[in-house]
Amino acid sequence: MNRQMLQQQPEVTVTDSFWRHYMQLVKEEMIPFQWDVLNDRGDIIIESERDDATIPTEKSHVIENFKIAAGLKEGNHYGWLFQDSDLYKWIEAAANTLAIEKDQALITQIEETIALLEAAQEDDGYLSTYYQIDAPQLKFRRLFESHEFYCIGHLIEAAIAYNEATGSDRLLQVADKAIACIEANFGKAEGKIDGTDGHQEIELALVRLYELTGNQRYLDLSAYFLAVRGQNPHFFADQLEENDRLGLKQGSKPFINTVYHQADKPVSEQDTARGHAVRLVYMAQAMAGTGHHKQDEKLVVAAKKIWSNIVQKRMYVTGGIGSTVRGEAFTYDYDLPNDLMYCETCAAIGLLNFSNELLKSETDSKYADIMERVLYNSIISGMALDGKHFFYVNPLEVDPLASAGNPDKSHVKATRPSWFGCACCPPNLARTLPAVGRYAFTQKADEVLLNLFIDSELVAEQEGKAYTIRQNHTFSETGKTLITVEKTSSELLRLGIRIPYWAENPLIIVAGEAAVAEISNGYTYVTVKSESTEIELTYTIAISELEAHPLVKADKGKVALQRGSFLYCMEEQDNGKHLHLLSLTGAIQPRFQSDQILGDIVCLEAEGELQVLEDEWQDKLYRVRQEPQSVPKKLTFIPYYSWGNRSLGEMQVWIDKEAAHV
Amino acid sequence: MNRQMLQQQPEVTVTDSFWRHYMQLVKEEMIPFQWDVLNDRGDIIIESERDDATIPTEKSHVIENFKIAAGLKEGNHYGWLFQDSDLYKWIEAAANTLAIEKDQALITQIEETIALLEAAQEDDGYLSTYYQIDAPQLKFRRLFESHEFYCIGHLIEAAIAYNEATGSDRLLQVADKAIACIEANFGKAEGKIDGTDGHQEIELALVRLYELTGNQRYLDLSAYFLAVRGQNPHFFADQLEENDRLGLKQGSKPFINTVYHQADKPVSEQDTARGHAVRLVYMAQAMAGTGHHKQDEKLVVAAKKIWSNIVQKRMYVTGGIGSTVRGEAFTYDYDLPNDLMYCETCAAIGLLNFSNELLKSETDSKYADIMERVLYNSIISGMALDGKHFFYVNPLEVDPLASAGNPDKSHVKATRPSWFGCACCPPNLARTLPAVGRYAFTQKADEVLLNLFIDSELVAEQEGKAYTIRQNHTFSETGKTLITVEKTSSELLRLGIRIPYWAENPLIIVAGEAAVAEISNGYTYVTVKSESTEIELTYTIAISELEAHPLVKADKGKVALQRGSFLYCMEEQDNGKHLHLLSLTGAIQPRFQSDQILGDIVCLEAEGELQVLEDEWQDKLYRVRQEPQSVPKKLTFIPYYSWGNRSLGEMQVWIDKEAAHV
Known part of the structure; x- marks a missing residue:
């Protein structure tokens, strides 16, 4: 062959x-x-x-x-x-x-x-x-x-x-x-x-x-x-x-x-x-x-x-x-x-x-x-x-x-x-x-891209020159990324580091020197000269309330929560039955948690409301509208990938978000 | 046989x-x-x-x-x-x-x-x-x-x-x-x-x-x-x-x-x-x-x-x-x-x-x-x-x-x-x-029920006694029902007249005499003695914003409009595209209309809002949530049965209703 x-x-x-x-x-x-x-x-x-x-x-x-x-x-x-x-x-x-x-x-x-x-x-x-x-x-x-x-x-x-x-x-x-x-x-x-x-x-x-x-x-x-x-x-x-x-x-x-x-x-x-x-x-x-x-x-x-x-x-x-x-x-x-x-x-x-x-x-x-x-x-x-x-x-x-x-x-x-x-x-x-x-990486003729924030080590060659790139991350309250480059020659290596859209206020320190993280097509570039270089990136990990394009009918008036790379969802196990009756009203906080089944995860917690199923409904299916009654309810969100690992129950990604009244 | x-x-x-x-x-x-x-x-x-x-x-x-x-x-x-x-x-x-x-x-x-x-x-x-x-x-x-x-x-x-x-x-x-x-x-x-x-x-x-x-x-x-x-x-x-x-x-x-x-x-x-x-x-x-x-x-x-x-x-x-x-x-x-x-x-x-x-x-x-x-x-x-x-x-x-x-x-x-x-x-x-x-009528051994408000004449016999019941209705701003009973004998005839749930403040006049419309199982009873009796019923025809039981997920936060017997809907022809972006905010008025295609119908008109499709969306599918922007929009509803008789377009019965903020 x-x-x-x-x-x-x-x-x-x-x-x-x-x-x-x-x-x-x-x-x-x-x-x-x-x-x-x-x-x-x-x-x-x-x-x-x-x-x-x-x-x-x-x-x-x-x-x-x-x-x-x-x-x-x-x-x-x-x-x-x-x-x-x-x-x-x-x-x-x-x-x-x-x-x-x-x-x-x-x-x-x-x-x-x-x-x-x-x-x-x-x-x-x-x-x-x-x-x-x-x-x-x-x-x-x-x-x-x-x-x-x-x-x-x-x-x-x-x-x-x-x-x-x-x-x-x-x-x-x-x-x-x-x-x-x-x-x-x-x-x-x-x-x-x-x-x-x-x-x-x-x-x-x-x-x-x-x-x-x-x-x-x-x-x-x-x-x-x-x-x-x-x-x-x-x-x-x-x-x-x-x-x-x-x-x-x-x-x-x-x-x-x-x-x-x-x-x-x-x-x-x-x-x-x-x-x-x-x-x-x-x-x-x-x-x-x-x-x-x-x-x-x-x-x-x-x-x-x-x-x-x-x-x-x-x-x-x-x-x-x-x-x-x-x-x-x-x-x-x-x-x-x-x-x-x-x-x-x-x-x-x-x-x-x-x-x-x-x-x-x-x-x-x-x-x-x-x-x-x-x-x-x-x-x-x-x-x-x-x-x-x-x-x-x-x-x-x-x-x-x-x-x-x-x-x-x-x-x-x-x-x-x-x-x-x-x-x-x-x-x-x-x-x-x-x-x-x-x-995690893309090796191109003239550059190497670091795409995904996965702790890993790349060992590669470019035109006969060997180099190693290591990336290590901490995703606690603040995000921290440490990138170590080692080369066998002094030839320049152009490294593009992706700055994710969820990384807010990114600060970059190259070889001990704080630099402005200029971003081009979503990557910040570092040209590595010396044989060994350390790059440190710090940023805030955004917790976002995402909304969908208004023409997505199913998501109207709703938000989906995301923290860093992870999208979140609610499960019945944490929030009770009838997830559709919940709405998000307050601010969202991360909670770092070690769960027997779910492992080390970051949950999100937020103030919300639960629409009450009034007794008056009883056997009615329709009635003349009354103002909905709600009670405050603490909401818990888990990373989407981890749903369905506990008992059988409801799950929901998109949650109602009350519009602010001006 | x-x-x-x-x-x-x-x-x-x-x-x-x-x-x-x-x-x-x-x-x-x-x-x-x-x-x-x-x-x-x-x-x-x-x-x-x-x-x-x-x-x-x-x-x-x-x-x-x-x-x-x-x-x-x-x-x-x-x-x-x-x-x-x-x-x-x-x-x-x-x-x-x-x-x-x-x-x-x-x-x-x-x-x-x-x-x-x-x-x-x-x-x-x-x-x-x-x-x-x-x-x-x-x-x-x-x-x-x-x-x-x-x-x-x-x-x-x-x-x-x-x-x-x-x-x-x-x-x-x-x-x-x-x-x-x-x-x-x-x-x-x-x-x-x-x-x-x-x-x-x-x-x-x-x-x-x-x-x-x-x-x-x-x-x-x-x-x-x-x-x-x-x-x-x-x-x-x-x-x-x-x-x-x-x-x-x-x-x-x-x-x-x-x-x-x-x-x-x-x-x-x-x-x-x-x-x-x-x-x-x-x-x-x-x-x-x-x-x-x-x-x-x-x-x-x-x-x-x-x-x-x-x-x-x-x-x-x-x-x-x-x-x-x-x-x-x-x-x-x-x-x-x-x-x-x-x-x-x-x-x-x-x-x-x-x-x-x-x-x-x-x-x-x-x-x-x-x-x-x-x-x-x-x-x-x-x-x-x-x-x-x-x-x-x-x-x-x-x-x-x-x-x-x-x-x-x-x-x-x-x-x-x-x-x-x-x-x-x-x-x-x-x-x-x-x-x-x-x-329209139900004939029972001991009573006759008038069920549906359809202009009509019943000719019947009960134990050899012939009688006629005529009903005539006007459903303009106020509802008016005229019932005429004619009998061939002086035997008592028990007539139950249904008072529909949408007929508000019903007043009944029997043979010229105003009577309290006592309602039993939804019917008001008149015992007709004389050979010819006129019964007049007046009432307000309710325009209702109906809501569904909270467990009907699809209808959460929405209302359906009804006037009298008729349920209503919106069509694209009257309200433009993207009906799901509309919401009902104001009061509802009937409009009596003679339409070439739809005939003599009562439309409903209401103040509403249209969520704006902001330019900023462009090619985005998701974004960090911003408060929705809306413009006032007059909404038109037609009786549900009459939809789909004009050009091809969207139709929607349930419409978003903003909850009042206390």
């Missing part, structure tokens, strides 16, 4: 106790637990992520599918078409964990798994257990739903992670062979299929593989898949017709919603976030990366328009995206209902990666702001603090009565189940959390 | 111009239009009532189905299983129209239709075109979905109406033969099916047929169907299993939600409104009627509990019921989202009839209050003022952007389509509106 590294992925070691905790959970809880799930071991309750009788929940069967495809077992495929990706994401998670701490037993487990993949892969490189086992006649012939490329995309990402963690090429060979099979079957040439997969993922994986190897083939293939998408909006439907014409036995021929697949028009002409949220952000990340490397300005501009549409009009304050369960999709500008949304964990992870990709080509802290918002809120809310329970849907408002009693909200779970029939989210978390350091 | 009238249906002639207009529309627009639909004539666009590809929309095919069943044509059944009922409802509507004004051409049309039914009906009385044509092996064997009794219920109601309008027994004979077929196949006896239909309707029709004929058979059959329901919750599923066992070719075997069918437990143990809203109210009406006639207190008590649960906890302020499109169903107490609801027109009609049924056995104006609320708001909003367009779903809040852009709201149409693939609602309106006089 042609290995010519374009850009060394900088090595970042995370030392932050907040994130180390998550990394521990992934290693000690998630990876072994998911391994048992994949192998149909143990007493695991698998839940469907929404109310749909067609979702498989009986077992995982993933390893079994590969064994059958490899000829090691007999039987039929079981589960989703895209379940192979569960295993690939498990490998990526395991590899990312290995990158933190070597573990020979885990390497052996992965190597055995790779051997299984090698055995299951066909001679021409084809690999998709469902089609190999149950429908070989339909290989690459039902791309609207097949997820064949989607799975190979995750295989590629797993192979990259395993290579980065161990230096081994073995899984990269499997991936390359699968890519070669796709190249042999797809393209403009006569006899090839001129189209692409219904679920984007391979494109972004190919960009990453190009960045790892420098092999132009991969970048070209990503560019081709982006270019062919939506060129013929009937492509998916035409395939089904052709199958019929050829007399191939196939399943249903449903109506294909091409907007759902972002395949109704060329991607470079797509400038709003439409359709399935995960697919959209995966595609947009690939557009940004491919456009960047190919210097295709049209692709980059389209990606940026999509990004702006998301963050300016279609994103929840948690960073969650997807306003409806139907199609797990975006809807329209400012449509952000707090109790109906989807806000899938995978979509949040996709938005993190998409933003990170744009940051690589454009230095602007707006991207890091979103990365931080998504990471500290909508992503980690996807996992319980015990590392054993997960959300697929991350709501902004939960009432257990509604989840149980109104089918429009049955997808909104009031507690995290242990595993899902469609298990895309938990393994997506498992692969992302150990790699969180990757988002 | 054994014809022994239990109780003569009093003859009520409606003279009210408001209702005469609707009756005209039914006669001149709906009946001929639907006839064309039923006969697949003309250029009719048929719309599905919600986003579901399986709903037939191509054509009606109803008459064609009967012709095929009668052997007059060849072909297959097309359309819903329950489509026969479209024709039965059309006959009932036509008959109710005949009762107002004789029309020989229409009689001929009905007689020809009856001839077709006679030809289609099998020798044993069986009549259900789908099963006759396409699945005779499954007759009475898939009751969870077959609607076989549901359709016969509507046949019975059509037969009653035709008999009442013309005196003809001909359609009653068809109905009785169909009932005999059911009696032969169902019951406790060995070899009979011990169960009932998934969709209630026949029970209430049998009660009505018993009331018309005095034939105990009908009442017993209704009582049996109510008693057997939910006794074996597996009944529907067992049928499907048995079909398989017998090797009968049948369709899908879906999971059967017995709560949806109100068949999970005995009906007398059901005390909340659960499942499909139309089925529930149809069943509850039959429970009230059967319980009343059978003196089965348990049934009546259960019916009353269900009624109380609806009106105290699960009914929109319009009288609409059904909080979710999924299962067109009730959800849980106080769950009344204004933009997601179903509020099907048929369910509103069912609630009208259910309330009317309870009023027959218990004199309490609370039933008439609900009848009025439903009739003047959620029922007639189902029909455009041109009589040619209809709502299936009657929302309390509409944003055309949401209907088009968020699939959770795709069932909420922003304009009335001309016809639906599932055409239950428009013909249900067509049969109800000409018969509206039936709800």
